Amino acid sequence: MKKKPIIIGIESSCDDTGVSIVRNREVLSNIIIHQKIHKKYGGVVPELASRLHDMNITKAVKQAIYSAEINQDQIDAVSFTLGPGLIGSLLVGTSFAKSFSMGLGIPLLTVNHIQAHILSHFIQKNINNSYPEFPFLGLIISGGHTQIIKVNDFFKMEVLGSTLDDSVGETLDKIARILGFYYPGGPVIEFFSKNGNNKKFVFSKPVVGGLDFSFSGFKSDVLQFIRKELKKNAFFIKKNLSDICASVQKIIAEILLEKIQKAILKTGIYRIALAGGVSANYEITRTFMSFAKKNKKCEIFIPKKEYATDNGAMIAITGLLKYERNLFDSIHVTPYSKFETF
Ligand code: KG4
Ligand code: ZN
Secondary structure (H helix, E strand, C coil), X not given: CCCCCEEEEEECCCCEEEEEEEEXXXXXXXXXXXXXXXXXXXXXXXXXXXXXXXXXXXXXXXXXXXXXXXXXXHCCEEEEEEECCCHHHHHHHHHHHHHHHHHHCCCEEEEEHHHHHHHHHHCXXXXXXXXXXXXXXXXXXXXXXXXXXXXXXXXXXXXXXXXXXXXXXXXXXXXXXXXXXXXXXXXXXXXXXXXXXXXXXXXXXXXXXXXXXXXXXXXXXXXXXXXXXXXHCCCHHXXXXXXXXXXXXXXXXXXXXXXXXXXXXXXXXXXXXXXXXXXXXXXXXXXXXXXXXXXXXXXXXXXXXXHHCCCHHHHHHHHHHHHHCCCCECCCCCCCCCCCCC
């Protein structure tokens, strides 16, 4: 019988050190070390992030190998995030992966972080797993990116639309900050939205042509509204917290769905795969699922929570897919901070 390849995946593009071991499409371990230090700064501080990756990466790799119940010499290849992301953080993962590959004499596989978010849908979740069929539309909603991507095949992707300013995650993080919460704000907004009236506050929706997004006008509208109300009543946030959070989430979910409806019309593709940290949000996933219920042609794929936010498993699975296609990389690769093209 053909040996099932074992791949290690290393993610260090932002503030999470993620290391995972996969055998075929099965995840044997998925270790995440979150950096809590950024909470008090209201966002990720790049200098601190790279320093902490450096401190944590060896520990995360050791834990991932131990939890996978394998020996390190069973690993067939090392995959890691080359970009986009914070350059200092990426350099830590890149240097580690290169040394690991040289030390064990195994091939190196570089991974595009955005592509990995999409390909997280190919992680085997159970025996009867269903994967999105090609072509499908990927909706990346994370802290770093907001994009609609036409996925023709594993490594054939085209960007159809992107945010012109803030990403959805950034927008949630900034709104959470004015509400008095720590970074990351998305999960906090979700938490407080429970039992809130999502129709109580109406904020302006951006008017952007084509399949692009814009969130800065919406964000400013929310921030100005809250500041104005606080002048009238210092307890405005305290009294209306659940309703503000629920209303913000509802409008964001509508903006995203309206664009996806446009993309469906433009491409004739009805399979939608959400990806990125914000796709862990209940209101957003509920909005998309209820749309699919009413439109029988439509199929929605939602990642499991642990594979929605940054993680090593999505890097390992992307590495595995490259390994199967002999798409190996040279030891001389250098990380890149900005997304340009796939
Ligand atoms: O994909 P991710 O972990 O990192 C990037 O690639 O950027 O996304 C992080 C973003 C943050 O902005 C965070 O606030 C948001 O995802 N997020 C959420 C939830 N969990 C994480 N937003 C809304 N609801 C959530 N449950
Ligand atoms: Zn990400």
